Amino acid sequence: MKRDxxxxxxxxxxxxxxxxxxxxxxxxxxxSHGDHLRGKxxxxxxxxxxxxxxxSFEVGVFQLGGKCLYLGPEEINLGVRESTADVAKTxxxxxxxxxxxxxxxxxxxxxxxxAAIPVINGLSDMYHPCQSLTDIFSIEEKLGTTQGVxxxxxxxxxxxxxxxxxxxxAKAGIHTQVATPKGxxxxxKVVRLAKSLAQATGxxxxxxxxxxxxxxxxxxxxxxxxxxxxxEKQAQKRLKDFKGFxxxxxxxxxxxxxxxxxxxxxxxxxxxxxxxxxxGKHSIVFDQAENRLHVQKAIMVFLIxxxxx
Numbered sequence: 001m002k003r004d005x006x007x008x009x010x011x012x013x014x015x016x017x018x019x020x021x022x023x024x025x026x027x028x029x030x031x032s033h034g035d036h037l038r039g040k041x042x043x044x045x046x047x048x049x050x051x052x053x054x055x056s057f058e059v060g061v062f063q064l065g066g067k068c069l070y071l072g073p074e075e076i077n078l079g080v081r082e083s084t085a086d087v088a089k090t091x092x093x094x095x096x097x098x099x100x101x102x103x104x105x106x107x108x109x110x111x112x113x114x115a116a117i118p119v120i121n122g123l124s125d126m127y128h129p130c131q132s133l134t135d136i137f138s139i140e141e142k143l144g145t146t147q148g149v150x151x152x153x154x155x156x157x158x159x160x161x162x163x164x165x166x167x168x169x170a171k172a173g174i175h176t177q178v179a180t181p182k183g184x185x186x187x188x189k190v191v192r193l194a195k196s197l198a199q200a201t202g203x204x205x206x207x208x209x210x211x212x213x214x215x216x217x218x219x220x221x222x223x224x225x226x227x228x229x230x231x232e233k234q235a236q237k238r239l240k241d242f243k244g245f246x247x248x249x250x251x252x253x254x255x256x257x258x259x260x261x262x263x264x265x266x267x268x269x270x271x272x273x274x275x276x277x278x279x280g281k282h283s284i285v286f287d288q289a290e291n292r293l294h295v296q297k298a299i300m301v302f303l304i305x306x307x308x309x
Contacts, residue, residue, distance in 0.1 A: 003306045004112040004119045005299060007127040008167040009193065013201065016133070016171055019298050023137050026301075027294040030063060036301045037066030040096040044070045044122070045087075045111070047078065047102045048229060052265060053122050053130070056292040057099050064297055069095075078107050088114035097304055100124075103230065118303035120296075123160060126187075131264050132164035134295045136172045138288045139220055142260050147173035147201070152218035152255065154179045154211045154245055155272055156238075157186040161224045161264050166190055166205065170198035177206045179214030181241045211245050218255040221282075222262045223247045223272045239271070247273040252282070260284050 004010060011019070026033055042061045044054060054070065061068040078084050088111045091098055097118045100108050105126035112119040121129055140146050151169055153162055157180035166186060169176045176194075178186065185191075185207060195205050208214055215221050226242045227235045252259065261273075261283045269275045278285060 001307070002116065002118060003303050004121075005129055005303060006108055006112055006119070006121050008129045008132060008164060008171060009197075010129075011171075013171045015302075016136070016168070019133065019295070019302060020137050020140055022298040022302065023291070023295045024141070026297045027291070033297075034063065034065045036297075037061060037064035037096075037304065040066040040304060041094065042066060042068050042097045042099060042300065043091055043095045044068060045076060045078075045091070045098055045100045045102075046071065046122070047073050047107070048123075050101055050123070052289055052292055053099075053101055056296055057122070060293050060297040060300065063293075064301065066096075078102070078111075084110040085114040087111070088119075089116070092116040097300060118307050120299060120303065126160055126163060127167075128160040128164045128264070129168070130292065130296055130299065131161055132168035133299065134288065134291045135165060135222070135262060135264075136168050136174070137295050138262065138284060138291050139172075139174070139260075141291070142284055142287075143219060148175070149173075149219045150175045150177065150217055150256075151220040151222055152177045152179070152215040153222045154214050154247055154251075155224050155242065156180065156184050156226060156228070157207070158184050159224065159228060162186055163190045165222065166194035167197060170194040170203050170205065171201060173201035173203050174220075175204045175206075177208065177214040177216070177218065179208050179211045179245065181245060182209055184241070211247075211251055212254055215251055215254045218259055220260050220262060221247060221252060221255055223267075224264055225266065225268055226272050227268075242272070246271070247277050249274065249276055252277060258282075262288055265289055
């Protein structure tokens, strides 16, 4: 039966833990796993440009022995040149999986509904599951566990990274403390779902408007840009609204002494984080960026193999 990754709601806790183990194996022993996707083709259906997502998926497919095709907006304009349903059905005849990077989350849902092959959400306006799985893997890699870890997120809560972190951390047993300016809180539906998922792992979720409270006792401090792609017209308002939500040397003193700093990148030094933090000894942002490669390889292997049965 075909499986997709639209959000982390799609994977059970056991499947997430299995993916973490597979990611570690693929990272540790790259040379022995070059046949997983031999003879397979993966299409990258992107409506918006990318650095890490495109390169990590293309290299990942190559390392697993497969072929990757980039399909930008100039080739396929979903719902404009051709209906999303027709695109999904056609690509299903050529490819073994689709990675979609879209503006609208509904486009990913529609692709998955009509495709006969696995669809992976490479980013939408609602969720970024590949990033949050990578974040969980990176936390376990650096701290040795996820259960009981405290993560403090400071910044825009109503975005795809924060939404996916809430779901992923809930399933991994990570306590999340999210600080946002008023009006930038996570989607209430996502918060309710995350709290429901957290009951099974003992994780807790706390929303606040105080950055100091969010990083208090944190093992992990997490930041994201204040102005995401497509929000450029709101830049001046957002820079004003997020004043006081910068991760800097003073704020991080409230975290544990051995905290790690994470950022999904790209980063704007001097806005959401200062250079001394993101380039300092606590930062793991480039290890985190590398891990996108290994985690996404595990996701592709898992979904394509599951869909064979």
